[in-house]
Amino acid sequence: MQDAMLKIIPIGGLGEIGLNMMVVEYQGDLLVIDAGLMFPEDYMLGVDLVIPDMEFIRRNKSRVVGVLLTHAHEDHIGALSYLMRDVNVPVYGTPFTLGVVRHKLDEIGLLGQADLREVQPGLRLVVGKFEIDLIRVGHSVVDGIGLAIRTPMGLVVHTGDFKISHAAIDGMTTDVNKFARCGEEGVLALLSDSTNVEKEGYTISDREIGETLKGIISKCRGRVIVALFASSISRIQQIIDIAHQNGRQVVYNGRSIEVTVGIAKSLGYIRIPDGMEIGIDEIGNIPDDQVVLITTGSQGEPMSALARMATGIHKQIKIRYGDMVILSSKFIPGNEKAIGKIINNLYRRGADVIYEKISAIHVSGHAFREELKLMINLTRPRYFIPIHGEYRHLVLHARLAEEMGIPKNRVMLAENGQVIEFDAGGCRISSMIQTGRILVDGKGIGDVGRSLLKERRVLSEDGFVAVTLAFDEETGIVMYGPEVISRGFVFETETGHLVDDAQCVILEAIEDIGPDVPDRIEKIRARIKGDLRKYFNYTIKRRPLILPFVLEI
Amino acid sequence: MQDAMLKIIPIGGLGEIGLNMMVVEYQGDLLVIDAGLMFPEDYMLGVDLVIPDMEFIRRNKSRVVGVLLTHAHEDHIGALSYLMRDVNVPVYGTPFTLGVVRHKLDEIGLLGQADLREVQPGLRLVVGKFEIDLIRVGHSVVDGIGLAIRTPMGLVVHTGDFKISHAAIDGMTTDVNKFARCGEEGVLALLSDSTNVEKEGYTISDREIGETLKGIISKCRGRVIVALFASSISRIQQIIDIAHQNGRQVVYNGRSIEVTVGIAKSLGYIRIPDGMEIGIDEIGNIPDDQVVLITTGSQGEPMSALARMATGIHKQIKIRYGDMVILSSKFIPGNEKAIGKIINNLYRRGADVIYEKISAIHVSGHAFREELKLMINLTRPRYFIPIHGEYRHLVLHARLAEEMGIPKNRVMLAENGQVIEFDAGGCRISSMIQTGRILVDGKGIGDVGRSLLKERRVLSEDGFVAVTLAFDEETGIVMYGPEVISRGFVFETETGHLVDDAQCVILEAIEDIGPDVPDRIEKIRARIKGDLRKYFNYTIKRRPLILPFVLEI
DSSP, rough: OOOEEEEEEEEEEEBBSSSOOEEEETTTTTEEEEEOOOOOTTTTTOOOOEEEHHHHHHHHHHGGEEEEESSHHHHHHHHHHHHHHEEEEEEEHHHHHHHHHHHHHTTTOGGGGGGGEEEOSSSSEETTTTEEEEEEEEESSSSSSEEEEEEEEEEEOOOOOOOOOTOOTTTTOOOOHHHHHHHHOEEEEEEEEEEEEETOOOOOOOHHHHHHHHHHHHHSEEEEEEOOTTTTTTHHHHHHHHHHHTTTTEEEEEEHHHHHHHHHHHTTSSOTTTTTTTOOOGGSSOGGEEEEEEOOTTOTTTSSSHHHHHTTOOOOOOOOOTOEEEEEEEEOOTTTHHHHHHHHHHTTTOOOEEEESOOOOOOOOOOHHHHHHHHHHHEEEEEEEEESBBBBHHHHHHHHHHHTOOOGGGOOOTTTTTEEEETEEEEEEEEOOOOOOOEETEESHHHHHHHHHHHHHHHHHHEEEEEEEEEETOOOOEEEEEEEEEEEEEOTTTTTEEEHHHHHHHHHHHHHHHHHSSSSHHHHHHHHHHHHHHHHHHHHOOEEEEEEEEEOO | OOOOEEEEEESBBSSSSOOOOEEEEHHHHHEEEOOOOOOOOSSEEEEEEEOOOHHHHHGGGGGGGEEOOSOOOOHHHHHHHHHTTTOOEEEOHHHHHHHHHHHHHHHHHHGGGEEEEEETSEEEEEEEEEEEEEEEEEEEESEEEEEEEETTTTEEEEOOBBBOOOOTTSSSOOHHHHHHHHHOOOOSSEEEETTTTSOOOOOOHHOOOOOOHHHHHOOOOOEEEEEETTTTHHHHHHHHHHHTTTOOEEEEHHHHHHHHHHHHHHHTTOOOTOOBOOGGGGHHHHHGGGGEESOTTTTTTTTTTHHHHHHHSSSOOOOOOTOOOEEEOOTTOOOOOHHHHHHHHHTTOEEEOTTTSSSSSOOSSOOEEEEEEEHHHHHOEEEEEEESSHHHHHHHHHHHHHHOOGGGGBBOOOTTTTEEEEEEEEEEEEEEEEOOOOEETEEEEEEOOHHHHHHHHHHHHHEEEEEEEEEEEEEEEEEEEEEEEEEOOOOTTTTTTHHHHHHHHHHHHHSOOOOOOHHHHHHHHHHHHHHHHHHHHHHOOOOOOEEEEEEEE
């Protein structure tokens, strides 16, 4: 009975954007799909990145038969190196996906211990007790796949990140026929990407984007600078083709672009006419209307190539009148202000700037509502499980499936950790496993907790005031101080001498607690804390952290 | 010659969203238009609000003849109380605008010294050497005005914040005829709101929004909760009307809504059928389908009424299945994540949620491109000056004016501080005055500078480590410490005893600098800083602030 059970166990990505990671379990075998990270949110001060809590996988590592990666984006592969510290199994992925993974592992010295196995879309892969058809899907990075996972319990279709573009420029359109064949065969459950369920209609095609870009670039008489995600290989190919048609050469700027273009070239995912590429130092030697610069920084990252151009500190590129800057990428929520600032500064330096708010030069890699409906209709699943989204996206996708005729009791709205169990009797959310977010800060993994983030917030908003004070142990006489030092806090105000007054507050506190009082040092510490807190709150309405260093010598 | 000059002097709002403030100067008289604030940006850690640097006005205060407020939004009136500390002149505004100002000044005890003078749209106001026609404009708050400022040098039209809605529900449509009459009379310069220049087409009308809201609310069988900006008086009126039609009573939640509704009611801007309003404590006594709750929190503010409902800590309202929550407001950039989190949590508690991404239940108060074109065509100005926008908005609005036929040399693209001067010979940017942003933090105005913000950022990301150490002055022997204390920083790691190791690093530093070394204390301090910095960077890749307290006793 236990054996005939199929389980779908979401580790991350169900209830959040990012951290995509899932386990499929059948007869004891565990297949891991993706191992993604998330970039920290604003309140996670000082945190570098976030990975899913993989405790469940660690505890069951002997049963893991493999890791299968759907595509090369960080929110699907970025936690792989952390998973590899605990679990050493084959990692499957398409050539470009593994190309990126290989590069990342090599950089941190983990490539030697990785068992990477290349797979091709269209083929069938056997891993443990799972037979998996790899189905090509269109997305904003090349070489993405969806999965049709066969077990005796039934066929589970996992879309990966996808959109259905019938006019992809890389020839990598979603293999709708394959999904349709799954539908004919009978799909037990469809797990589908919910990212864009709030968007009506269809994604526009990459070809249309290409036409718009061609129109802009061919009219341009100066330098053209295109900022985009380094992983947008097809877009880079489009830019190269347009540059070629317009007699322009291509320069890359930004390490991540050089890396991904290198990988894509070596694998044949990008084709560049001979002699078209030049180095950034040669840019001064050719006329303005014969160059296209492809650069990073489309999200307003402060030290990116584009940000340095916008602020005038880029070594080789000084923005000037006649330059055309194209931001061919999404404004990711949270980055709008940083991107806006760069656009403003580029305009101030005389450049013309084209961005998604004023021209259709970018398209999402995730299916809009009509495409999501098509996927449901192609696969006609018995059960529907929305994946990849915050809770509201999952809810809206669940409702969409209900509107498409899937009965409410066969739409499984689950979040991370909720185990979805299929057996002969049906499907249910059966249990809960441990999941969560691990904050990675510097070299520390998971040592940043709530209280530390709270301390950082207090420090960031009000700074601190440190008081140093030393007594003679025997006489109780003040030997040193009170010395008052602050950071992130203002001591000089129009109203006068805060430091002097703070010292008085401290001395009063000491006077009240004479040398004979038991636990004198502790009491003085507490008193200084309390009195200074009141004092600063009253005088300047701030609440710095108060740190009394009171010593007995 | 000097006397026949008209100057337009932008203090804030030209090159940024918010801080709107401008001076018009003619024959020595200065008229101030608006005094707005800005809410702090992410990097301004701990800052409460931002106001414009008003040094120019302060220096010329004897020449200021009045302050004229265009409408009641914070980005137009929020800095008035700061201006009033230096300049005591009449403040002109429409009834609702002054109602809000009166309440704000009363709260901080400044009402007594304010000379507030009510004006009506459609009338002519004489202030110093200026004759000003007040022209009604439609906006997202009632009682907004644009200005036609007459001087012998010519007529200057200032739109204020506006949109052109031909179907406003409050009857407060933009008075297009008046603007047209200005155009016939001859407009020297048009200063027009650039906020939405990136948006094609027209704003949809408030009536359409009303129809959508009516459709949603009339179908609802449970409680209806509408979150919106407290200043959206017309929208509140719509909600009340729809509630009335559906046999629902109205409850307000959130102090700012109670305040603005109170002001609007007392001035006749909002009409409420008798007995429709009930207190929040009575909500349990009436059936779910007979109540509409109007609440604050539409921007995801962490302690707002809506946020407390979403997290289940609201005293009176527990969200449950059947509740319908409508967020009738914009997702302001920077707030998306906070708003998204609230929506997710409301869904988790069983509510249905409607928000602008999935339904047309909000419209901007700022004109889209077609409306901006109409304003230019109505007024046919000789000179065009885009106002209210970041630099890119000003550029795009300037280009729009050029496309409309205004010659490039008569489109004045100016930023804060750039004085635009008109005389018989034409128009030019003649000089630069001091402007800037003043950060207000607690009771401190302007005492938070760049270096302080940088300290706060370091503290927020990496925390600090304080080392206390005391020597005997004569013998040089360590009497106390080294004691190591940290905040916002991790000391316990998997790898072991960072504190012990840090103490070793410190003791080594001391050993190297013997008792006879001159400036020993200074050298030890520097050495501890340097060595610990290297140590933490190497072991855990973090850069906390290092604070050595080294005493001689």
